[in-house]
Amino acid sequence: MLQDALAGAGYPERVLVACSGGPDSMALAAVAAYFARRGHVDGRPVSVGAVVVDHQLQPGSAAVAARTAGALEDLGLSPVRIRTVDVAATGSGPEAAARDARHAALEAAADEADAAVILLGHTLDDQAEQVLLGLARGSGTRSLAGMRPSRGRFLRPFLGLRRADTLEICRVEDLDPWHDPSNTDPAFARSRTRVEVLPLLEEKLGPGVAESLARTAAILQLDADYLEDLASDAFDRLRERAGEGISLPEAALRDLAPALRFRVIAKAAAAVGGQQPSYQRLLAAEALLRREGSAGPVELPGAVSVYRLSLSQLTAEKPSAAGVPREAARCGKLVFRPQQPPRK
Numbered sequence: 164m165l166q167d168a169l170a171g172a173g174y175p176e177r178v179l180v181a182c183s184g185g186p187d188s189m190a191l192a193a194v195a196a197y198f199a200r201r202g203h204v205d206g207r208p209v210s211v212g213a214v215v216v217d218h219q220l221q222p223g224s225a226a227v228a229a230r231t232a233g234a235l236e237d238l239g240l241s242p243v244r245i246r247t248v249d250v251a252a253t254g255s256g257p258e259a260a261a262r263d264a265r266h267a268a269l270e271a272a273a274d275e276a277d278a279a280v281i282l283l284g285h286t287l288d289d290q291a292e293q294v295l296l297g298l299a300r301g302s303g304t305r306s307l308a309g310m311r312p313s314r315g316r317f318l319r320p321f322l323g324l325r326r327a328d329t330l331e332i333c334r335v336e337d338l339d340p341w342h343d344p345s346n347t348d349p350a351f352a353r354s355r356t357r358v359e360v361l362p363l364l365e366e367k368l369g370p371g372v373a374e375s376l377a378r379t380a381a382i383l384q385l386d387a388d389y390l391e392d393l394a395s396d397a398f399d400r401l402r403e404r405a406g407e408g409i410s411l412p413e414a415a416l417r418d419l420a421p422a423l424r425f426r427v428i429a430k431a432a433a434a435v436g437g438q439q440p441s442y443q444r445l446l447a448a449e450a451l452l453r454r455e456g457s458a459g460p461v462e463l464p465g466a467v468s469v470y471r472l473s474l475s476q477l478t479a480e481k482p483s484a485a486g487v488p489r490e491a492a493r494c495g496k497l498v499f500r501p502q503q504p505p506r507k
Contacts, residue, residue, distance in 0.1 A: 168320035174207035175279035184341035188284035191327035198263035291376035309380030394426035408500030437465035
């Protein structure tokens with residue numbers, strides 16, 4: 164799996180393994196160390212280092228990081244670095260905040276080591292849990308598509324491997340991985356999914372549920388990519404500058420299939436500094452297309468307002484506060500603007 168992943172990435176010469184000390188990432192480090200000792204993948208030169216991120220979220224985390232770094236050095240990985248991060252509280256929750264801090268630290272470590280690829284130890288079980296959590300939240304295609312085998316520098320070569328397999332690799336390699344107590348803490352939705360929900364589904368529906376969920380993610384990744392490409396093309400074709408904001412002609416927007424229309428609206432919000440809107444907020448913005456006259460604003464996450472300007476307002480003699488050129492108007496528009504001017 165790792166050999167195929169590195170081949171797909173173009174045989175990078177410098178690779179980093181992101182290792183928490185848990186069974187999944189330690190198993191990945193052990194497999195990567197095999198190629199490091201050989202010095203090549205399919206005859207292409209490779210060297211493998213590692214980075215351990217200490218999130219400082221649990222007592223004794225520094226000791227765990229130091230022990231993990233020592234085990235990685237014993238495997239022959241070099242260099243091995245420890246990155247200590249501060250996890251800032253955000254509205255997206257502790258898991259997302261920790262992930263953001265971790266990814267930033269991994270990117271910085273890769274820059275320092277001149278590594279083209281960072282290996283992550285997520286398994287098929289992690290993918291299945293991700294899909295279940297997306298279903299529970301009522302998420303769309305992009306979320307249900309789960310984690311990508313590759314995204315930017317990050318590779319996940321173990322997405323086809325079960326967690327039990329990584330435990331077996333650790334046993335065979337005589338590794339003593341750290342078992343993060345938060346992975347079984349019922350305070351976290353992912354932990355409840357891992358310990359209670361997925362085993363119950365396997366018990367009641369029969370074996371193979373995790374594999375089916377992971378297969379669903381793989382299928383939806385193809386669908387999500389196709390829809391994303393179509394939405395990007397439509398947005399690029401329809402977008403018009405409107406002062407500080409962006410406008411979309413409502414007639415052309417109405418003509419789009421709903422799956423594309425909602426994505427184009429989300430792209431317009433992001434283009435003026437917004438965040439991904441919830442489905443409810445997208446519905447509220449899309450509903451402006453069915454209003455008479457000027458309407459709105461609808462507030463979207465990230466301090467973005469969207470409102471409808473009618474054809475009569477657009478063709479009025481006086482210039483609009485939104486800065487839309489009246490003489491070019493052929494229909495009403497949805498206008499997306501930041502609620503506050505961007506800082507310079």
